[in-house]
Structure formats: structure tokens, C-alpha cells
Amino acid sequence: MTKLVPAAQELVDAGRGFLRPNAGDKARVLAALQARLGTAPEPHAAPAPSPLATPVSAGRGGKLAAVAAGSVVLGALGYYFTRAGDAPVTKPLGVVASASAAPSSLAAPVLETPVASAESSPPSPSSSPLPSADASTARRPADRLGEEVSILSRAEAELHSGRFASALRLLDEHQRKFPNGKLSQERIAAKIQALCALGRSSDADAELARLAPDSVHEGRARAACSKTPSVNGR
Amino acid sequence: MTRRDSAARALGSTEHVEHGEALATQELPPFEAIYERYFEFVWASARRLGVSAAAVDDVVQEVFMLIHAKVHTLRDPAALRSWIYGVVRRTASDHRRAQRTKDASGAAMAAESDLAREAQPTPQELSEQSDQVKLLYSLLAELDEPKREVFILAELEEMSVPEIAAALEIPLNTAYSRLRNARQAFEERLARRTARLESGGRS
Numbered sequence: 031m032t033k034l035v036p037a038a039q040e041l042v043d044a045g046r047g048f049l050r051p052n053a054g055d056k057a058r059v060l061a062a063l064q065a066r067l068g069t070a071p072e073p074h075a076a077p078a079p080s081p082l083a084t085p086v087s088a089g090r091g092g093k094l095a096a097v098a099a100g101s102v103v104l105g106a107l108g109y110y111f112t113r114a115g116d117a118p119v120t121k122p123l124g125v126v127a128s129a130s131a132a133p134s135s136l137a138a139p140v141l142e143t144p145v146a147s148a149e150s151s152p153p154s155p156s157s158s159p160l161p162s163a164d165a166s167t168a169r170r171p172a173d174r175l176g177e178e179v180s181i182l183s184r185a186e187a188e189l190h191s192g193r194f195a196s197a198l199r200l201l202d203e204h205q206r207k208f209p210n211g212k213l214s215q216e217r218i219a220a221k222i223q224a225l226c227a228l229g230r231s232s233d234a235d236a237e238l239a240r241l242a243p244d245s246v247h248e249g250r251a252r253a254a255c256s257k258t259p260s261v262n263g264r
Numbered sequence: 265m266t267r268r269d270s271a272a273r274a275l276g277s278t279e280h281v282e283h284g285e286a287l288a289t290q291e292l293p294p295f296e297a298i299y300e301r302y303f304e305f306v307w308a309s310a311r312r313l314g315v316s317a318a319a320v321d322d323v324v325q326e327v328f329m330l331i332h333a334k335v336h337t338l339r340d341p342a343a344l345r346s347w348i349y350g351v352v353r354r355t356a357s358d359h360r361r362a363q364r365t366k367d368a369s370g371a372a373m374a375a376e377s378d379l380a381r382e383a384q385p386t387p388q389e390l391s392e393q394s395d396q397v398k399l400l401y402s403l404l405a406e407l408d409e410p411k412r413e414v415f416i417l418a419e420l421e422e423m424s425v426p427e428i429a430a431a432l433e434i435p436l437n438t439a440y441s442r443l444r445n446a447r448q449a450f451e452e453r454l455a456r457r458t459a460r461l462e463s464g465g466r467s
Contacts, residue, residue, distance in 0.1 A: 038454050041399060044396035066325070
């Protein structure tokens with residue numbers, strides 16, 4: 031593949047840094063993500079010293095640990111986040127995770143500057159991880175995704191803990207609130223697992239048919255079903 | 265093998281090892297490492313895909329929420345950056361569609377193909393830039409969208425062609441030929457612009 035002529039290359043080099051974020055942007059978005067994925071940390075949940083500790087995390091320890099915990103939960107059908115934290119997560123994402131419960135590698139990423147000023151800080155998350163349906167429909171799309179993640183995280187936690195009927199209820203709640211949500215495929219995969227565990231194989235088959243063609247979840251859902259012992263009625 | 269698999273497999277070649285530990289170890293980094301490593305890429309990509317400065321915070325948040333929720337579905341860790349770009353692309357597209365619906369005015373009913381204009385930085389943003397940057401974005405605006413996108417990914421984001429093919433879900437050969445055409449179109453426009461400036465200077 032030929033390279034650009036020098037004059038064109040000069041332009042490209044000059045423009046490469048344009049439209050890039052600054053450290054303040056990075057801190058601000060991180061803080062907003064933390065607010066959406068977790069709630070305020072417990073006052074005593076100071077983060078363990080870490081090379082990744084930041085001005086943000088220093089005063090708000092445990093938030094990204096909550097993010098990581100949520101990741102563990104949501105990744106129940108995968109390998110990735112469960113690798114990040116071996117123990118099954120039993121708390122929903124909306125519940126604060128103690129910093130000490132998370133591996134130190136899950137501390138907040140390095141930030142080069144302190145968090146943006148107060149006026150640019152995101153609003154505090156609601157004290158309730160699951161607002162009412164009416165409230166959720168009035169919310170902007172970004173918050174709806176946060177609620178989707180929250181419900182699915184709780185469902186996955188229930189799955190991990192073997193409370194399949196409870197998981198199914200949460201998944202039904204997700205389906206009711208977000209029939210065409212961004213995480214619908216994840217919900218279906220989790221539901222298949224719960225149905226299999228409850229011995230409802232025909233219902234699981236029906237859900238399997240709802241997965242998108244060539245879905246990345248299909249193999250994992252089938253595998254989860256084949257491994258899950260039936261605990262009918264649990 | 266699907267086109268995507270094919271492109272993703274190509275990413276495993278040593279040609280792309282420089283793009284991060286994930287390629288070398290074939291393991292997904294933890295979420296916060298993904299944030300740390302790809303925040304700038306996500307942000308810049310969103311801006312270049314037509315997300316305004318006012319909306320970019322929300323769109324970038326949305327992208328990372330989706331990454332957080334879905335990264336475990338990624339089959340090939342080596343394709344992480346391509347996959348992330350796909351998430352940014354879809355999210356930016358959803359955002360633009362939502363904006364149009366929200367605005368519902370004649371001007372806001374622009375077709376998807378009008379992204380060339382939308383994706384441009386605002387005059388105010390450009391006014392603070394050097395003449396070279398202004399010229400670069402002026403030339404980029406003249407490229408059609410597929411060429412501009414592949415040019416930006418290759419030249420500004422320095423993605424490899426196999427990565428681009430995976431990100432755009434196009435065959436590898438298509439990505440190569442599109443980039444070749446994009447570079448050619450860019451250089452031709454630059455040459456014309458330079459010639460015009462020179463002739464203007466002489467007259």
C-alpha cells in the first residue's frame with residue numbers, strides 16, 4: 031500500500047490531534063459513568079493504594095469497583111468479567127460494592143487532572159436502582175440503558191446464586207420495560223439459562239429461536255443450559 | 265468463514281501487534297483498562313462521525329455503557345478496537361437519527377448521506393486551528409463518506425487495513441481498494457487546491 035505524498039502527510043500529521051478530548055473530558059465522562067453504573071460509595075470504603083489511584087478515586091473509592099462488580103454480573107454468559115472477579119457476585123449493580131472486595135487491579139484508571147468543577151459534575155444517581163416504569167420512560171435514552179444494565183445485572187447475580195425463579199422475574203421485568211432494549215439479546219440468553227435450570231426446556235427452546243441469527247450468545251446459552259442442573263421449582 | 269471472521273483473523277497477524285497488549289496476549293483487558301486505552305479513540309471517532317461537541321459526552325458515555333455490557337460477547341480479543349469502533353458507529357448513527365426525529369424540521373430531516381456536512385467541526389472550532397488543519401478538514405469534506413471514513417481511520421487513527429475491514433465489516437480487499445482510492449482522491453484535491461492557490465498568488 032502506497033503512502034501519502036509528503037504534502038498530504040503533513041496535513042494529516044497536523045490534524046491528528048484535532049477533535050481529541052482533554053484530561054478534563056476524560057475525568058468528567060468517567061465520573062458520569064461511575065454514577066450510572068454504581069451508586070455513591072460507603073464512607074469507609076476507601077480504596078486500597080494502587081498505582082491506578084486517581085484524584086477521582088481518592089475521594090470516591092469503590093465506585094469503579096462497583097463498575098467491575100457489575101461487569102462480573104453482566105458477563106455471566108461470558109468468561110471475561112468473571113475472570114476479573116472469581117467469586118460470584120451476589121449484590122446487584124445498584125448496591126455499593128466494597129472496594130476491598132474488588133481486586134486492586136480494578137481501581138480507577140489514571141486521570142491526569144482532578145475532576146472537573148462542580149457545575150460540570152454529573153447529577154447524583156438516584157438512591158433507587160430501579161425507578162418506576164413511568165419514571166424510566168420519561169428518562170433520556172442514556173439513562174434507560176443504565177436501567178437496562180442495572181436490571182440485567184441483578185438478574186445475572188440471581189442466576190449466579192442459583193435463584194433462577196427470581197432471575198426469571200427480573201428478566202421478565204426487563205422484557206416488560208425494554209422489549210426492544212439495547213440488551214435484549216443478553217436478556218434472552220440469560221433467560222434461556224434460567225429456563226433450562228428450572229427444567230422448562232420447551233420454553234428455553236422458544237427463547238432460543240428469538241436470538242438473532244448468528245448471535246454470539248447462542249453457543250454460550252446452549253453451553254450454559256447443558257451445564258446447568260435442573261432445579262425444578264427452585 | 266464469515267467476512268468478519270476473516271478480517272478478525274487477519275488482525276491476529278504480527279503486523280498489528282503494536283496496537284496493544286490485547287493483541288499480544290489475546291485476552292481482553294479489564295473494563296477500566298479499556299476505558300483508559302480507548303477513551304480518546306471513542307471520543308474522536310464520535311466527533312468525526314458527526315456527534316456535536318455539545319452531545320459528545322452523552323454519546324461517549326453510551327458507548328462505554330454498551331462496551332461494559334457487551335464486551336464479553338467479543339469472540340476475538342484481537343479485534344477489540346475494531347469492535348469498539350463498530351459500537352461508536354452505531355451509537356453515533358442512533359444519536360443522529362434521534363436528533364433528527366427530535367428536531368423534525370425540514371433542515372433536520374437530512375438524509376444519512378448528509379453526514380459529510382454534519383461531521384465537520386464547527387467554524388468556531390476550526391477558527392482556532394492552523395491553516396493546515398482547516399485545509400485538511402476542508403479536503404476531507406469533499407470526499408464521499410465511505411472514502412472519508414476509511415481515510416480517517418487509516419491516517420488519523422492509524423488503524424491497519426485489516427482492522428478497518430473488521431470495523432466496517434467489509435472484505436479486506438474492499439478496504440484496501442477503498443483506502444487506495446481515498447488517498448488518491450485526497451491527494452488530487454490537495455494538488456488542485458495548491459495549484460489554485462499558486463495561480464492566485466501569481467496573478
